[in-house]
Amino acid sequence: MDKSSNKANSVTVADVARKAGVSKATAARVLGGYGIVSDRVREAVTTAARLLEYRTNELARSMTTGRSGSIGVVVGDIENPFFSLAVRGITDIVRKAGFTVILINSGEDIDTERAAVRTLLSKRVDGLIISPAKDNDVEHLQEATRSGLPLVLLDRGSEALDVDTVIADDRHAAENVTRKLIRLGHRHIAYVTACDTPDHRFHTVEDINTGSVRRRIAGFLGVCAEAGLSGMERWVRVGAVNPEQTRRIVTDMLQSPQRPTAIIASDSMIALEIFKVHRQLGLSIPDDVSLVSFHDADWTSVTSPPITVVRQPVYNLGATAAKLLVERLNDAGQTARKVVLRTEVVERASIREAERP
Amino acid sequence: MDKSSNKANSVTVADVARKAGVSKATAARVLGGYGIVSDRVREAVTTAARLLEYRTNELARSMTTGRSGSIGVVVGDIENPFFSLAVRGITDIVRKAGFTVILINSGEDIDTERAAVRTLLSKRVDGLIISPAKDNDVEHLQEATRSGLPLVLLDRGSEALDVDTVIADDRHAAENVTRKLIRLGHRHIAYVTACDTPDHRFHTVEDINTGSVRRRIAGFLGVCAEAGLSGMERWVRVGAVNPEQTRRIVTDMLQSPQRPTAIIASDSMIALEIFKVHRQLGLSIPDDVSLVSFHDADWTSVTSPPITVVRQPVYNLGATAAKLLVERLNDAGQTARKVVLRTEVVERASIREAERP
DNA sequence: AATTTTAAAGAGACCGGTCTCAATGTCATT
DNA sequence: AATGACATTGAGACCGGTCTCTTTAAAATT
Numbered sequence: 001m002d003k004s005s006n007k008a009n010s011v012t013v014a015d016v017a018r019k020a021g022v023s024k025a026t027a028a029r030v031l032g033g034y035g036i037v038s039d040r041v042r043e044a045v046t047t048a049a050r051l052l053e054y055r056t057n058e059l060a061r062s063m064t065t066g067r068s069g070s071i072g073v074v075v076g077d078i079e080n081p082f083f084s085l086a087v088r089g090i091t092d093i094v095r096k097a098g099f100t101v102i103l104i105n106s107g108e109d110i111d112t113e114r115a116a117v118r119t120l121l122s123k124r125v126d127g128l129i130i131s132p133a134k135d136n137d138v139e140h141l142q143e144a145t146r147s148g149l150p151l152v153l154l155d156r157g158s159e160a161l162d163v164d165t166v167i168a169d170d171r172h173a174a175e176n177v178t179r180k181l182i183r184l185g186h187r188h189i190a191y192v193t194a195c196d197t198p199d200h201r202f203h204t205v206e207d208i209n210t211g212s213v214r215r216r217i218a219g220f221l222g223v224c225a226e227a228g229l230s231g232m233e234r235w236v237r238v239g240a241v242n243p244e245q246t247r248r249i250v251t252d253m254l255q256s257p258q259r260p261t262a263i264i265a266s267d268s269m270i271a272l273e274i275f276k277v278h279r280q281l282g283l284s285i286p287d288d289v290s291l292v293s294f295h296d297a298d299w300t301s302v303t304s305p306p307i308t309v310v311r312q313p314v315y316n317l318g319a320t321a322a323k324l325l326v327e328r329l330n331d332a333g334q335t336a337r338k339v340v341l342r343t344e345v346v347e348r349a350s351i352r353e354a355e356r357p
Numbered sequence: 358m359d360k361s362s363n364k365a366n367s368v369t370v371a372d373v374a375r376k377a378g379v380s381k382a383t384a385a386r387v388l389g390g391y392g393i394v395s396d397r398v399r400e401a402v403t404t405a406a407r408l409l410e411y412r413t414n415e416l417a418r419s420m421t422t423g424r425s426g427s428i429g430v431v432v433g434d435i436e437n438p439f440f441s442l443a444v445r446g447i448t449d450i451v452r453k454a455g456f457t458v459i460l461i462n463s464g465e466d467i468d469t470e471r472a473a474v475r476t477l478l479s480k481r482v483d484g485l486i487i488s489p490a491k492d493n494d495v496e497h498l499q500e501a502t503r504s505g506l507p508l509v510l511l512d513r514g515s516e517a518l519d520v521d522t523v524i525a526d527d528r529h530a531a532e533n534v535t536r537k538l539i540r541l542g543h544r545h546i547a548y549v550t551a552c553d554t555p556d557h558r559f560h561t562v563e564d565i566n567t568g569s570v571r572r573r574i575a576g577f578l579g580v581c582a583e584a585g586l587s588g589m590e591r592w593v594r595v596g597a598v599n600p601e602q603t604r605r606i607v608t609d610m611l612q613s614p615q616r617p618t619a620i621i622a623s624d625s626m627i628a629l630e631i632f633k634v635h636r637q638l639g640l641s642i643p644d645d646v647s648l649v650s651f652h653d654a655d656w657t658s659v660t661s662p663p664i665t666v667v668r669q670p671v672y673n674l675g676a677t678a679a680k681l682l683v684e685r686l687n688d689a690g691q692t693a694r695k696v697v698l699r700t701e702v703v704e705r706a707s708i709r710e711a712e713r714p
Numbered sequence: 715a716a717t718t719t720t721a722a723a724g725a726g727a728c729c730g731g732t733c734t735c736a737a738t739g740t741c742a743t744t
Numbered sequence: 745a746a747t748g749a750c751a752t753t754g755a756g757a758c759c760g761g762t763c764t765c766t767t768t769a770a771a772a773t774t
Contacts, residue, residue, distance in 0.1 A: 012730055023754045028732065035733090038752060058479040059425060060730035062416050063759050070459065070480070078448065084441035091435065091462050100476060102427065103460045105448055119457060122415040123427070275659045297656070302632045304661035369760055380724045385762065392763090395722060417760035420729050718773070725766075730759105737754075743747080 011054045020048035031056065062124065070100040071325060072120035074130040075154075076108040082267060082295050082314055083131070086154065089318025090129055097326040099126065108133045108194070108241070114140045121149065127325045129318075131155050134209040150328045152321045156211035157338065164324040166317055166339045170212045170294075173310045173343040174219030177264060177292050180345070182227045185354035186262040186290065190235045190253060191220050192246070192274065193266035202236040213266055216294070220264065235260060246273040254281055254289070261354045262290035268297035271307060290351035305349035313341045368411045377405035388413065419481065427457040428682060429477030431487040432511075433465040439624060439652050439671055440488070443511065446675025447486055454683040456483065465490045465551070465598070471497045478506065484682045486675075488512050491566040507685045509678045513568035514695065521681040523674055523696045527569045527651075530667045530700040531576030534621060534649050537702070539584045542711035543619040543647065547592045547610060548577050549603070549631065550623035559593035570623055573651070577621065592617060603630040611638055611646070618711040619647035625654035628664060647708035662706035670698045 017027035022041055029035035030045040031054065037045075048054075062068045073090055075083040091101050102125060106113040110133050117140045120128060127150040132138060135158035145151050145163055153165040181189050193216075197207045205221065208214040217236060224232040237253060240246035250273060253260065265271035271293035278285050285291050285305060293300065296311035320339055328334060374384035379398055386392035387402040388411065394402075405411075419425045430447055432440040448458050459482060463470040467490050474497045477485060484507040489495060492515035502508050502520055510522040538546050550573075554564045562578065565571040574593060581589040594610060597603040607630060610617065622628035628650035635642050642648050642662060650657065653668035677696055685691060 010730085014730080024731095025733085025755075026753055028730095029753090032732070036752065041753080055475075056479050057481060057730055059416055059419050059481050060759090061732075063420060063730080063761090064732040066759085068416060077445070078435070078441050079445040081438060081441070084435050084438070087460075088434070088436040088462065091460065095461070100480065101460050103444075103448065103458050104452070105445065118412075122413050123457065124414060124416050269655070272655055272659060279659070298626070298629055299654070299656035299660070302629060302636070303656070303659050367760085370762095371760080381761095382725075382763085383723055385760095386723090389762070393722065398723080414760055417729090418762075420731090420760080421762040423729085716774090718771105720771075721769085723766100723768075726764095728763085729761090733756105733758085735755090735757100738752080740749100740751080742749080744745105 010057070011052045012057070013054075016045060016049045016052055016054050019052060020044040032061070066124075067126050068124045069098065070102050070123070070125050071127040071129065072102050072104065072116075072123070072125040074104050074106050074113060074116045074120070074128070076106055076131055076133065078103065078105055080267065080269060081297050082312075085314040086131075086318030086321075089315040089320075090322045093319050093322035093326065097322075097329075099326070106131075106133055110134050110137050117141065117144055121147070125149070127151070127329055129154055129321050129325055132158060132211075135211045135214075136160070136209045150325055150332065152325045152328075154321045155317055158211060162336045164321075164328060164337050164339075166321045166324065166341065167212060167215075168312045168317060168341050168343050170343070171215040171219035171222075173294070173312075173345070174216035174264070175223045176345055177310060178220045178223040179227075181262045181264075181290065181292070181351065182223065182229070184262075184290070184351065187229060187354065188235065188258065188260040189220075189224070189232070189262045189264065190237060190260035191217060191264045191266065192237045192240050192249065192270050193217070194240045194246075194270065195266075196239040196241060200239045202233060202238050204233065208238070216266065240266075240270050240273075243269070243273050246270050247277055250274050250277045251281070254278070254283060260289065262292070262351065265291065265293040268293055268295040268300065268309075271295075271297075271300070271309075275303060275307075286350050286352040290354075292351060296346055301348065303350075307350040308348045309346050311344045311346050313343070316341055367414070368409045369414070370411075373402060373406045373409055373411050376409060377401040389418075423481075424483050425481045426455065427459050427480070427482050428484040428486065429459045429461065429473075429480070429482040431461050431463050431470060431473045431477070431485070433463055433488060433490065435460065435462055437624065437626060438654050439669075442671040443488075443675030443678075446672040446677075447679045450676050450679035450683065454679075454686075456683070463488075463490055467491050467494050474498065474501055478504070482506070484508070484686055486511055486678050486682055489515060489568075492568045492571075493517070493566045507682055507689065509682045509685075511678045512674055515568060519693045521678075521685060521694050521696075523678045523681065523698065524569060524572075525669045525674060525698050525700050527700070528572040528576035528579075530651070530669075530702070531573035531621070532580045533702055534667060535577045535580040536584075538619045538621075538647065538649070538708065539580065539586070541619075541647070541708065544586060544711065545592065545615065545617040546577075546581070546589070546619045546621065547594060547617035548574060548621045548623065549594045549597050549606065549627050550574070551597045551603075551627065552623075553596040553598060557596045559590060559595050561590065565595070573623065597623075597627050597630075600626070600630050603627050604634055607631050607634045608638070611635070611640060617646065619649070619708065622648065622650040625650055625652040625657065625666075628652075628654075628657070628666075632660060632664075643707050643709040647711070649708060653703055658705065660707075664707040665705045666703050668701045668703050670700070673698055 013028045014024050017024045027045050104116040129152045131154040151163045157165040195210045195213045205218050292308050294310045296309045300307040370385045371381050374381045461473040486509045488511040508520045514522040552567045552570045562575050649665050651667045653666045657664040
């Protein structure tokens with residue numbers, strides 16, 4: 001009886017076949033929905049299956065067909081509204097196509113990510129959607145594609161990897177935002193990101209190995225240089241990996257003698273902490289410091305002031321990635337496609353002219 | 358060559374065995390980590406496996422062992438920060454125990470939920486964590502447990518189902534909050550929830566078949582009755598299933614002659630829309646209307662005014678559910694446990710005394 | 715040296731589906 | 745009536761692991 005609970009009351013095609021008085025092969029044809037069967041037999045098998053409460057063992061089916069019917073999704077952190085929305089996009093599309101999603105959080109840790117891919121490969125997922133933690137460390141992803149597994153990169157690309165990719169036009173967005181701030185007279189503009197470097201300091205763009213963020217910082221620094229602002233690298237702050245770190249970094253920055261007059265937050269969770277720190281320090285947004293954030297999180301419009309943000313098509317990012325994957329699953333022979341989705345700056349009230357000292 | 362891409366370069370134990378010059382059974386012992394093997398042979402098999410880039414086919418393994426190593430999670434909507442945080446709790450715990458998560462969104466739709474459970478059953482998940490859309494419609498869940506599948510209910514219980522359950526003390530929280538509002542002089546208190554009824558109107562608590570919400574409304578109405586307020590049923594608004602509906606419902610309510618002086622929002626997404634509608638209508642929180650929300654979403658502390666909320670241990674809700682499941686997976690013989698986690702009211706500034714007319 | 719014990723390795727069935735190929739039956743064609 | 749075409753059904757191999765049972769070899773015992 002212990003065994004019965006373990007293996008469930010597992011009814012197999014053979015059981016159904018026996019009850020219906022046909023061969024296993026025939027029952028399988030009905031149950032599996034393939035091959036040709038007479039109506040009379042189909043009827044018999046169907047009722048037998050119903051009576052026995054037969055339920056296909058997808059594992060067994062996958063074994064022979066070689067398709068597991070599930071796709072692996074690896075994201076940094078499902079708790080981050082950016083990812084949860086993207087995952088929603090993925091699941092919606094993928095489910096319509098008859099697939100199921102195995103979700104793994106990498107915590108933006110490369111080792112965890114590697115383990116995740118390994119696990120997913122072992123589970124024989126039919127495809128992979130992943131938001132790689134580091135785009136210069138993609139050996140595990142190459143290994144996956146090499147073994148013929150369709151792979152789609154989400155939000156972060158990698159030049160080293162010639163696979164389907166869906167990203168936002170981060171560079172363009174960053175340029176836009178930076179230009180806007182400079183036009184308002186800002187010269188001390190900080191960029192705060194969760195990405196980290198070995199020494200927790202920023203030196204050059206190459207230090208950043210998260211594609212989306214690298215593109216943004218490149219855009220930021222590019223426009224600054226264009227405008228004649230040099231050495232803006234010192235305003236880039238890395239390592240805002242969690243609320244505590246973010247608070248520490250932002251507090252330090254705002255209390256230092258050289259305080260920025262504007263801050264660009266790389267995601268909504270960072271923007272939130274920046275907001276909190278300002279309140280705590282008694283600083284006003286936008287009077288003392290202007291704030292722009294990536295990701296139009298739903299709440300950014302209800303703060304006082306509401307926050308100017310870069311609206312990314314997050315749901316669509318996920319949905320598009322899923323579409324590319326499903327297409328490739330149906331037709332493996334295509335060349336890699338790189339999709340860039342447009343962003344949009346939503347002007348609200350968290351930025352204003354810099355005070356002329 | 359088409360086939361090679363489909364089935365990957367699938368290296369099997371037999372291949373490894375051949376290369377290592379041992380029998381399939383022996384190679385399997387090494388690769389599977391069971392049985393007894395000599396060091397010399399283990400060495401040989403291991404290197405052969407490495408050379409061939411052997412990767413266990415978990416599907417095949419699951420077939421014989423009967424354990425798939427994955428658990429199914431069905432939530433209303435991963436986009437909802439409540440669920441994404443709970444799912445984070447689940448995945449963290451479950452991964453540590455060596456399981457992987459198959460995530461499905463039900464969209465709070467009972468048919469989708471049924472289909473989800475069916476799918477997961479077919480995939481032979483080892484266990485199920487589910488936040489049932491309707492706790493009076495659990496035939497599919499009973500079916501699952503009947504077939505011996507461990508099941509844990511998350512955030513919503515069902516008397517009809519004697520299984521492990523993790524919920525928050527919603528009733529108590531609602532009573533607390535309601536009492537507080539009444540003490541402040543409020544007599545017109547609205548409760549807005551996403552739960553819906555067939556005619557989109559609220560009549561009695563029995564209309565609500567989402568456990569957590571029913572308990573809250575019961576608490577709300579109970580305290581009202583205690584305080585001598587009768588007919589408060591008319592202040593319960595159902596059907597705030599998405600931002601649009603929420604806006605419609607709240608706008609109607611605030612523009613009606615009998616306007617509430619306080620509103621309890623059943624989740625943070627509803628609270629957000631309420632906030633927006635107020636701004637749009639030029640109403641002040643808390644001067645015109647007091648607002649309390651369930652779920653201490655991270656942004657609720659930065660609005661103006663910051664919102665008084667019921668803090669639920671959301672991450673823990675998920676983590677505890679996962680723990681219960683893992684425990685049961687290791688030892689099936691226990692009786693069903695019902696865990697109730699404590700909530701806490703976080704007083705901020707969105708409520709104040711009702712004006713005495 | 716003969717016998718018993720034990721460790722290690724091999725053979726092959728099995729899990730529950732799918733799928734190929736052969737066998738049977740039916741009906742139209744000549 | 746004989747032949748061929750086509751529709752159904754059956755038998756059994758196979759997927760890639762696990763697991764039981766046997767066999768073989770080496771070590772221990774008497």
